[in-house]
Amino acid sequence: MSQALIDQACKVMEGNDRGSYTVPTHGLYPFQWNWDSALSALGFSHFDMDRAWVEVETLMAHQWEDGMVPHIVFHEPDDGYFPGPDVWQTGQSVPTTGITQPAVAGLALRKLYNRAEDKAAARTRLVELLPKVHVWHQWFYRNRDPENTGLVAIIHPWESGRDNSVDWDEGLDAVPTEGIAPFTRRDTTHANPDHRPTDDQYQRYIWLVEHFRGLRWDNTKLHDASPFRLVDPGFNAILIRSCDDVAELAEILGVPAMASEAREMATKGREALESLWNANLGQYTCYNRAAGILQDTPTVGGLLAAIAQVPPERAEALVRRIALLSERCDYLVPSHDPADDAFDSKRYWRGPTWLVVNYMIAEGLIQSGQEAMAQRILAGSLRLIEKSGFAEYYDPISGEPCGGGDFTWTAAMVIEILK
Numbered sequence: 480m481s482q483a484l485i486d487q488a489c490k491v492m493e494g495n496d497r498g499s500y501t502v503p504t505h506g507l508y509p510f511q512w513n514w515d516s517a518l519s520a521l522g523f524s525h526f527d528m529d530r531a532w533v534e535v536e537t538l539m540a541h542q543w544e545d546g547m548v549p550h551i552v553f554h555e556p557d558d559g560y561f562p563g564p565d566v567w568q569t570g571q572s573v574p575t576t577g578i579t580q581p582a583v584a585g586l587a588l589r590k591l592y593n594r595a596e597d598k599a600a601a602r603t604r605l606v607e608l609l610p611k612v613h614v615w616h617q618w619f620y621r622n623r624d625p626e627n628t629g630l631v632a633i634i635h636p637w638e639s640g641r642d643n644s645v646d647w648d649e650g651l652d653a654v655p656t657e658g659i660a661p662f663t664r665r666d667t668t669h670a671n672p673d674h675r676p677t678d679d680q681y682q683r684y685i686w687l688v689e690h691f692r693g694l695r696w697d698n699t700k701l702h703d704a705s706p707f708r709l710v711d712p713g714f715n716a717i718l719i720r721s722c723d724d725v726a727e728l729a730e731i732l733g734v735p736a737m738a739s740e741a742r743e744m745a746t747k748g749r750e751a752l753e754s755l756w757n758a759n760l761g762q763y764t765c766y767n768r769a770a771g772i773l774q775d776t777p778t779v780g781g782l783l784a785a786i787a788q789v790p791p792e793r794a795e796a797l798v799r800r801i802a803l804l805s806e807r808c809d810y811l812v813p814s815h816d817p818a819d820d821a822f823d824s825k826r827y828w829r830g831p832t833w834l835v836v837n838y839m840i841a842e843g844l845i846q847s848g849q850e851a852m853a854q855r856i857l858a859g860s861l862r863l864i865e866k867s868g869f870a871e872y873y874d875p876i877s878g879e880p881c882g883g884g885d886f887t888w889t890a891a892m893v894i895e896i897l898k
Protein backbone atom coordinates (compact mmCIF):
# COMPACT_ATOMS: atom_id res chain seq x y z
CA MET A 480 0.00 0.00 0.00
CA SER A 481 2.63 2.52 0.98
CA GLN A 482 4.71 1.87 -2.11
CA ALA A 483 1.63 2.40 -4.29
CA LEU A 484 0.98 5.72 -2.56
CA ILE A 485 4.60 6.77 -2.95
CA ASP A 486 4.46 5.93 -6.66
CA GLN A 487 1.30 7.94 -7.11
CA ALA A 488 2.83 10.84 -5.20
CA CYS A 489 5.95 10.78 -7.41
CA LYS A 490 3.72 10.91 -10.47
CA VAL A 491 1.89 13.96 -9.15
CA MET A 492 5.21 15.70 -8.51
CA GLU A 493 6.60 14.76 -11.90
CA GLY A 494 3.41 16.01 -13.57
CA ASN A 495 3.93 19.43 -11.98
CA ASP A 496 7.68 19.52 -12.61
CA ARG A 497 8.72 22.28 -15.02
CA GLY A 498 12.38 21.24 -15.10
CA SER A 499 13.98 23.59 -12.61
CA TYR A 500 10.92 24.36 -10.50
CA THR A 501 7.52 22.84 -9.78
CA VAL A 502 4.13 24.50 -10.01
CA PRO A 503 1.81 23.80 -7.04
CA THR A 504 -0.81 22.46 -9.42
CA HIS A 505 -1.65 22.78 -13.08
CA GLY A 506 -4.14 25.58 -13.91
CA LEU A 507 -4.83 27.20 -10.55
CA TYR A 508 -1.20 28.01 -9.71
CA PRO A 509 1.01 28.07 -12.84
CA PHE A 510 4.18 29.60 -11.28
CA GLN A 511 6.74 28.85 -8.59
CA TRP A 512 5.61 29.53 -5.03
CA ASN A 513 8.14 30.07 -2.27
CA TRP A 514 7.15 27.76 0.62
CA ASP A 515 5.62 25.24 -1.76
CA SER A 516 9.02 24.84 -3.38
CA ALA A 517 10.92 24.40 -0.15
CA LEU A 518 8.48 21.73 1.04
CA SER A 519 8.39 20.05 -2.37
CA ALA A 520 12.18 19.76 -2.26
CA LEU A 521 11.70 17.45 0.73
CA GLY A 522 9.59 15.13 -1.42
CA PHE A 523 12.12 15.17 -4.26
CA SER A 524 14.97 14.40 -1.87
CA HIS A 525 13.69 10.83 -1.47
CA PHE A 526 13.84 9.94 -5.14
CA ASP A 527 15.93 12.58 -6.94
CA MET A 528 18.36 14.44 -4.69
CA ASP A 529 19.75 16.60 -7.47
CA ARG A 530 16.25 17.77 -8.38
CA ALA A 531 15.61 18.61 -4.74
CA TRP A 532 18.59 20.99 -4.61
CA VAL A 533 17.62 22.51 -7.96
CA GLU A 534 14.16 23.39 -6.60
CA VAL A 535 15.67 25.50 -3.82
CA GLU A 536 18.43 26.87 -6.07
CA THR A 537 15.87 28.17 -8.56
CA LEU A 538 13.90 29.84 -5.79
CA MET A 539 16.97 31.48 -4.27
CA ALA A 540 18.19 32.64 -7.69
CA HIS A 541 15.30 35.11 -7.61
CA GLN A 542 16.17 36.65 -4.26
CA TRP A 543 15.94 40.43 -4.34
CA GLU A 544 18.96 42.63 -3.89
CA ASP A 545 17.71 43.68 -0.44
CA GLY A 546 17.55 40.01 0.67
CA MET A 547 13.84 39.28 0.30
CA VAL A 548 12.84 36.01 -1.34
CA PRO A 549 9.58 36.66 -3.19
CA HIS A 550 6.42 34.64 -2.69
CA ILE A 551 5.91 33.89 -6.40
CA VAL A 552 8.37 33.74 -9.30
CA PHE A 553 6.55 34.22 -12.60
CA HIS A 554 8.85 32.13 -14.79
CA GLU A 555 6.54 31.89 -17.81
CA PRO A 556 3.63 34.17 -18.73
CA ASP A 557 0.24 32.64 -17.93
CA ASP A 558 -3.12 34.42 -17.95
CA GLY A 559 -4.70 31.76 -15.77
CA TYR A 560 -3.68 33.46 -12.51
CA PHE A 561 -4.58 36.81 -11.01
CA PRO A 562 -2.78 39.00 -9.94
CA GLY A 563 0.04 38.52 -12.45
CA PRO A 564 3.24 40.53 -13.08
CA ASP A 565 1.35 43.42 -14.69
CA VAL A 566 -0.34 44.11 -11.36
CA TRP A 567 2.72 43.61 -9.14
CA GLN A 568 5.15 45.62 -11.31
CA THR A 569 8.14 44.88 -9.12
CA GLY A 570 10.68 45.53 -11.88
CA GLN A 571 12.61 42.26 -11.39
CA SER A 572 14.23 40.84 -14.54
CA VAL A 573 12.26 37.61 -14.13
CA PRO A 574 9.01 39.03 -12.72
CA THR A 575 8.14 38.23 -9.11
CA THR A 576 5.63 39.38 -6.55
CA GLY A 577 6.77 41.99 -4.02
CA ILE A 578 5.95 40.15 -0.81
CA THR A 579 7.40 37.03 0.79
CA GLN A 580 6.19 33.75 2.33
CA PRO A 581 7.07 31.51 5.32
CA ALA A 582 10.81 30.88 5.51
CA VAL A 583 10.84 27.11 5.08
CA ALA A 584 13.97 26.99 2.90
CA GLY A 585 16.40 26.83 5.85
CA LEU A 586 14.63 23.81 7.30
CA ALA A 587 14.61 22.18 3.87
CA LEU A 588 18.36 22.72 3.39
CA ARG A 589 19.18 21.04 6.66
CA LYS A 590 17.10 18.00 5.78
CA LEU A 591 18.59 17.82 2.31
CA TYR A 592 22.10 17.99 3.68
CA ASN A 593 21.42 15.41 6.39
CA ARG A 594 19.97 13.02 3.85
CA ALA A 595 22.62 13.48 1.17
CA GLU A 596 24.77 10.40 0.67
CA ASP A 597 27.41 12.37 -1.18
CA LYS A 598 28.28 14.90 1.51
CA ALA A 599 30.99 16.58 -0.55
CA ALA A 600 28.53 17.33 -3.35
CA ALA A 601 25.92 18.51 -0.85
CA ARG A 602 28.48 20.78 0.77
CA THR A 603 29.28 22.42 -2.56
CA ARG A 604 25.63 23.27 -3.06
CA LEU A 605 25.22 24.43 0.52
CA VAL A 606 28.17 26.81 0.27
CA GLU A 607 26.21 28.70 -2.39
CA LEU A 608 22.75 28.44 -0.85
CA LEU A 609 23.24 28.89 2.87
CA PRO A 610 24.45 32.53 2.81
CA LYS A 611 21.44 33.45 0.68
CA VAL A 612 18.99 31.91 3.12
CA HIS A 613 20.79 33.59 6.03
CA VAL A 614 20.56 36.97 4.30
CA TRP A 615 16.83 36.41 3.81
CA HIS A 616 16.43 35.74 7.54
CA GLN A 617 18.35 38.92 8.34
CA TRP A 618 16.12 40.78 5.88
CA PHE A 619 13.11 39.62 7.87
CA TYR A 620 14.29 40.95 11.22
CA ARG A 621 15.61 44.17 9.71
CA ASN A 622 12.51 45.05 7.71
CA ARG A 623 9.65 43.37 9.51
CA ASP A 624 10.73 43.96 13.08
CA PRO A 625 11.87 47.58 13.01
CA GLU A 626 11.43 47.95 16.76
CA ASN A 627 13.57 44.94 17.46
CA THR A 628 10.98 42.95 19.39
CA GLY A 629 12.23 39.58 18.14
CA LEU A 630 9.02 38.95 16.18
CA VAL A 631 8.38 39.79 12.54
CA ALA A 632 5.07 40.99 11.12
CA ILE A 633 3.48 40.04 7.84
CA ILE A 634 2.11 42.96 5.85
CA HIS A 635 -0.19 40.99 3.54
CA PRO A 636 -2.31 37.88 4.26
CA TRP A 637 -0.67 36.11 1.30
CA GLU A 638 2.65 36.29 3.11
CA SER A 639 1.39 33.97 5.83
CA GLY A 640 0.48 31.28 3.32
CA ARG A 641 -2.84 31.04 5.23
CA ASP A 642 -4.53 33.59 3.03
CA ASN A 643 -8.10 33.91 4.33
CA SER A 644 -7.55 32.72 7.90
CA VAL A 645 -9.84 34.21 10.53
CA ASP A 646 -6.57 35.54 11.97
CA TRP A 647 -6.62 38.31 9.36
CA ASP A 648 -10.26 39.39 9.58
CA GLU A 649 -9.78 42.25 12.03
CA GLY A 650 -6.52 43.35 10.46
CA LEU A 651 -8.19 43.48 7.06
CA ASP A 652 -10.95 45.73 8.44
CA ALA A 653 -8.28 48.43 8.53
CA VAL A 654 -7.56 47.99 4.81
CA PRO A 655 -9.72 50.10 2.50
CA THR A 656 -11.13 48.97 -0.83
CA GLU A 657 -11.70 52.37 -2.45
CA GLY A 658 -9.81 53.36 -5.55
CA ILE A 659 -8.50 50.01 -6.70
CA ALA A 660 -8.46 49.20 -10.40
CA PRO A 661 -11.29 46.87 -11.48
CA PHE A 662 -10.15 43.26 -11.81
CA THR A 663 -11.35 39.76 -12.65
CA ARG A 664 -10.42 36.87 -10.39
CA ARG A 665 -9.12 33.73 -12.06
CA ASP A 666 -8.94 31.37 -9.07
CA THR A 667 -12.71 30.88 -9.02
CA THR A 668 -12.65 29.57 -12.59
CA HIS A 669 -10.33 26.71 -11.48
CA ALA A 670 -11.72 25.94 -8.01
CA ASN A 671 -15.12 26.03 -6.33
CA PRO A 672 -15.75 29.67 -5.24
CA ASP A 673 -17.25 28.38 -1.97
CA HIS A 674 -13.86 26.91 -1.10
CA ARG A 675 -11.97 30.14 -1.81
CA PRO A 676 -11.59 33.59 -0.21
CA THR A 677 -14.46 36.04 -0.74
CA ASP A 678 -14.54 38.92 -3.24
CA ASP A 679 -14.37 41.40 -0.38
CA GLN A 680 -11.14 39.78 0.85
CA TYR A 681 -9.68 39.89 -2.67
CA GLN A 682 -10.42 43.61 -2.90
CA ARG A 683 -8.41 44.19 0.27
CA TYR A 684 -5.59 41.94 -0.92
CA ILE A 685 -5.37 44.01 -4.09
CA TRP A 686 -5.57 47.32 -2.27
CA LEU A 687 -2.49 46.33 -0.31
CA VAL A 688 -0.65 45.32 -3.49
CA GLU A 689 -1.46 48.66 -5.14
CA HIS A 690 -0.46 50.54 -1.98
CA PHE A 691 2.95 48.84 -1.80
CA ARG A 692 3.42 49.26 -5.55
CA GLY A 693 2.86 53.01 -5.01
CA LEU A 694 5.80 52.90 -2.58
CA ARG A 695 7.91 51.22 -5.26
CA TRP A 696 8.26 48.05 -3.21
CA ASP A 697 10.76 49.78 -0.95
CA ASN A 698 10.97 47.37 1.97
CA THR A 699 12.46 49.99 4.25
CA LYS A 700 9.06 51.74 4.05
CA LEU A 701 6.45 49.00 3.63
CA HIS A 702 6.15 47.73 7.22
CA ASP A 703 5.38 51.11 8.75
CA ALA A 704 3.24 52.16 5.79
CA SER A 705 1.03 49.09 5.90
CA PRO A 706 -2.31 49.32 7.72
CA PHE A 707 -2.07 45.52 7.98
CA ARG A 708 0.70 44.36 10.36
CA LEU A 709 0.08 40.99 11.94
CA VAL A 710 2.46 38.90 14.02
CA ASP A 711 1.71 35.25 13.29
CA PRO A 712 3.11 32.66 15.72
CA GLY A 713 3.35 29.97 13.04
CA PHE A 714 5.15 32.24 10.60
CA ASN A 715 7.62 33.35 13.28
CA ALA A 716 8.14 29.79 14.48
CA ILE A 717 9.07 28.61 10.99
CA LEU A 718 11.56 31.46 10.73
CA ILE A 719 13.02 30.62 14.16
CA ARG A 720 13.34 26.95 13.23
CA SER A 721 15.03 27.85 9.95
CA CYS A 722 17.46 30.11 11.82
CA ASP A 723 18.27 27.12 14.09
CA ASP A 724 18.89 25.02 10.99
CA VAL A 725 21.08 27.64 9.34
CA ALA A 726 23.11 27.86 12.55
CA GLU A 727 23.69 24.09 12.54
CA LEU A 728 24.65 24.07 8.88
CA ALA A 729 26.91 27.08 9.24
CA GLU A 730 28.80 25.20 11.93
CA ILE A 731 29.19 22.23 9.63
CA LEU A 732 30.51 24.52 6.90
CA GLY A 733 32.85 26.17 9.37
CA VAL A 734 31.37 29.67 9.24
CA PRO A 735 31.14 30.61 12.94
CA ALA A 736 30.03 34.20 12.36
CA MET A 737 26.97 33.07 10.43
CA ALA A 738 26.26 30.38 13.00
CA SER A 739 26.26 32.81 15.91
CA GLU A 740 24.18 35.43 14.07
CA ALA A 741 21.61 32.79 13.17
CA ARG A 742 21.54 31.44 16.71
CA GLU A 743 21.07 34.90 18.11
CA MET A 744 18.05 35.54 15.87
CA ALA A 745 16.54 32.17 16.82
CA THR A 746 17.07 32.68 20.56
CA LYS A 747 15.58 36.14 20.54
CA GLY A 748 12.62 34.99 18.43
CA ARG A 749 11.95 31.99 20.67
CA GLU A 750 11.93 34.16 23.79
CA ALA A 751 9.61 36.68 22.14
CA LEU A 752 7.23 33.95 20.99
CA GLU A 753 6.22 33.62 24.63
CA SER A 754 4.42 36.98 24.36
CA LEU A 755 1.99 35.30 21.92
CA TRP A 756 0.94 32.63 24.42
CA ASN A 757 -2.81 32.85 24.95
CA ALA A 758 -3.68 31.34 28.32
CA ASN A 759 -7.45 31.46 27.63
CA LEU A 760 -7.07 29.16 24.67
CA GLY A 761 -4.04 27.14 25.69
CA GLN A 762 -2.25 27.90 22.46
CA TYR A 763 -0.36 30.74 20.78
CA THR A 764 -2.38 33.37 18.92
CA CYS A 765 -1.71 36.25 16.55
CA TYR A 766 -0.85 39.74 17.69
CA ASN A 767 -2.34 42.54 15.65
CA ARG A 768 0.62 44.94 15.72
CA ALA A 769 -1.27 47.74 13.95
CA ALA A 770 -3.99 47.70 16.63
CA GLY A 771 -1.87 46.53 19.59
CA ILE A 772 -4.13 43.53 20.38
CA LEU A 773 -3.34 39.88 21.15
CA GLN A 774 -6.18 38.14 19.33
CA ASP A 775 -8.36 35.28 20.53
CA THR A 776 -8.60 33.61 17.12
CA PRO A 777 -8.23 29.83 17.59
CA THR A 778 -6.38 28.94 14.39
CA VAL A 779 -3.71 26.50 13.37
CA GLY A 780 -1.18 29.35 13.17
CA GLY A 781 -0.82 29.07 16.94
CA LEU A 782 -0.30 25.31 16.79
CA LEU A 783 2.25 25.55 14.02
CA ALA A 784 4.42 27.32 16.60
CA ALA A 785 5.31 23.80 17.74
CA ILE A 786 7.94 23.77 15.01
CA ALA A 787 10.16 26.22 16.91
CA GLN A 788 11.07 23.82 19.73
CA VAL A 789 8.97 25.68 22.26
CA PRO A 790 9.37 25.11 26.03
CA PRO A 791 8.21 21.60 27.10
CA GLU A 792 5.15 22.85 29.00
CA ARG A 793 4.04 24.75 25.89
CA ALA A 794 4.47 21.69 23.69
CA GLU A 795 2.40 19.68 26.19
CA ALA A 796 -0.34 22.31 26.16
CA LEU A 797 -0.37 22.32 22.35
CA VAL A 798 -0.84 18.55 22.40
CA ARG A 799 -3.79 18.98 24.78
CA ARG A 800 -5.25 21.59 22.49
CA ILE A 801 -4.89 19.35 19.42
CA ALA A 802 -6.47 16.47 21.37
CA LEU A 803 -9.44 18.74 22.07
CA LEU A 804 -9.73 19.58 18.37
CA SER A 805 -9.73 15.85 17.60
CA GLU A 806 -13.00 15.56 19.53
CA ARG A 807 -14.48 18.11 17.15
CA CYS A 808 -13.41 16.64 13.81
CA ASP A 809 -12.13 13.36 12.37
CA TYR A 810 -9.16 14.66 10.41
CA LEU A 811 -6.52 16.61 12.28
CA VAL A 812 -5.37 19.39 12.24
CA PRO A 813 -8.18 21.76 11.26
CA SER A 814 -7.00 25.24 10.28
CA HIS A 815 -9.70 26.68 12.53
CA ASP A 816 -11.37 25.35 15.68
CA PRO A 817 -14.66 23.67 14.66
CA ALA A 818 -16.24 24.91 17.90
CA ASP A 819 -15.78 28.54 16.87
CA ASP A 820 -18.58 30.36 15.00
CA ALA A 821 -16.23 31.41 12.20
CA PHE A 822 -15.31 27.79 11.34
CA ASP A 823 -16.09 26.86 7.73
CA SER A 824 -15.16 23.27 6.92
CA LYS A 825 -14.48 23.84 3.21
CA ARG A 826 -13.34 27.44 2.88
CA TYR A 827 -9.60 27.30 2.45
CA TRP A 828 -7.83 28.40 5.64
CA ARG A 829 -11.00 28.85 7.72
CA GLY A 830 -11.38 25.20 8.67
CA PRO A 831 -9.83 22.73 6.21
CA THR A 832 -6.88 20.50 7.02
CA TRP A 833 -3.63 20.93 5.06
CA LEU A 834 -0.96 18.26 4.89
CA VAL A 835 1.97 20.66 4.88
CA VAL A 836 0.81 22.17 8.14
CA ASN A 837 0.27 18.73 9.65
CA TYR A 838 3.78 17.75 8.65
CA MET A 839 5.37 20.83 10.22
CA ILE A 840 3.39 20.50 13.45
CA ALA A 841 4.37 16.83 13.69
CA GLU A 842 7.99 17.68 12.93
CA GLY A 843 8.01 20.13 15.85
CA LEU A 844 6.21 17.77 18.22
CA ILE A 845 8.71 15.00 17.48
CA GLN A 846 11.56 17.39 18.27
CA SER A 847 9.82 18.19 21.56
CA GLY A 848 9.39 14.51 22.45
CA GLN A 849 5.63 14.51 21.78
CA GLU A 850 5.86 11.48 19.51
CA ALA A 851 2.39 10.02 20.13
CA MET A 852 0.43 13.06 18.94
CA ALA A 853 2.85 13.58 16.06
CA GLN A 854 2.26 10.01 14.84
CA ARG A 855 -1.47 10.45 15.24
CA ILE A 856 -1.40 13.56 13.04
CA LEU A 857 0.72 11.85 10.39
CA ALA A 858 -1.45 8.71 10.34
CA GLY A 859 -4.55 10.89 9.95
CA SER A 860 -2.88 12.68 7.04
CA LEU A 861 -2.41 9.38 5.22
CA ARG A 862 -6.04 8.42 5.88
CA LEU A 863 -7.01 11.60 4.05
CA ILE A 864 -4.88 10.69 1.04
CA GLU A 865 -6.31 7.19 0.88
CA LYS A 866 -9.82 8.56 1.07
CA SER A 867 -9.56 11.64 -1.12
CA GLY A 868 -6.32 11.68 -3.16
CA PHE A 869 -3.70 14.42 -3.44
CA ALA A 870 -5.93 17.44 -2.94
CA GLU A 871 -4.90 20.97 -2.03
CA TYR A 872 -6.76 20.68 1.32
CA TYR A 873 -9.49 18.65 2.99
CA ASP A 874 -12.70 19.09 4.91
CA PRO A 875 -11.63 18.09 8.46
CA ILE A 876 -15.05 16.67 9.28
CA SER A 877 -15.92 14.67 6.16
CA GLY A 878 -12.42 14.25 4.71
CA GLU A 879 -13.65 15.46 1.30
CA PRO A 880 -11.03 16.89 -1.09
CA CYS A 881 -11.17 20.68 -1.64
CA GLY A 882 -9.46 23.30 -3.82
CA GLY A 883 -7.10 22.16 -6.59
CA GLY A 884 -6.25 18.53 -7.35
CA ASP A 885 -2.93 16.71 -8.02
CA PHE A 886 -1.17 18.99 -5.63
CA THR A 887 2.63 19.06 -5.50
CA TRP A 888 3.25 19.76 -1.83
CA THR A 889 0.55 17.35 -0.70
CA ALA A 890 2.29 14.64 -2.74
CA ALA A 891 5.68 15.71 -1.37
CA MET A 892 4.42 15.36 2.20
CA VAL A 893 3.13 11.86 1.52
CA ILE A 894 6.58 10.80 0.32
CA GLU A 895 8.16 12.56 3.28
CA ILE A 896 5.85 10.77 5.75
CA LEU A 897 6.13 7.32 4.19
CA LYS A 898 9.87 7.22 3.45
Ligand code: 9WN
Pocket residue numbers: 503508512513514515550637639640641642666
Ligand atom coordinates in the same frame (compact mmCIF):
# COMPACT_ATOMS: atom_id res chain seq x y z
C1 9WN B 1 -1.63 33.11 -3.03
C2 9WN B 1 0.30 27.92 -3.74
C3 9WN B 1 -0.27 28.88 -2.73
C4 9WN B 1 0.17 28.53 -1.29
C5 9WN B 1 -0.62 29.29 -0.25
C6 9WN B 1 -2.10 29.14 -0.51
C7 9WN B 1 -2.42 29.61 -1.92
C8 9WN B 1 -2.22 31.71 -3.28
C9 9WN B 1 -3.60 31.88 -3.87
O1 9WN B 1 -1.69 28.85 -2.86
O2 9WN B 1 -2.17 30.99 -2.02
O3 9WN B 1 -0.30 32.99 -2.66
O4 9WN B 1 -3.70 32.49 -4.93
O5 9WN B 1 -4.59 31.44 -3.27
O6 9WN B 1 -2.86 29.81 0.43
O7 9WN B 1 -0.29 28.84 1.04
O8 9WN B 1 1.52 28.81 -1.14
O9 9WN B 1 0.01 26.60 -3.41
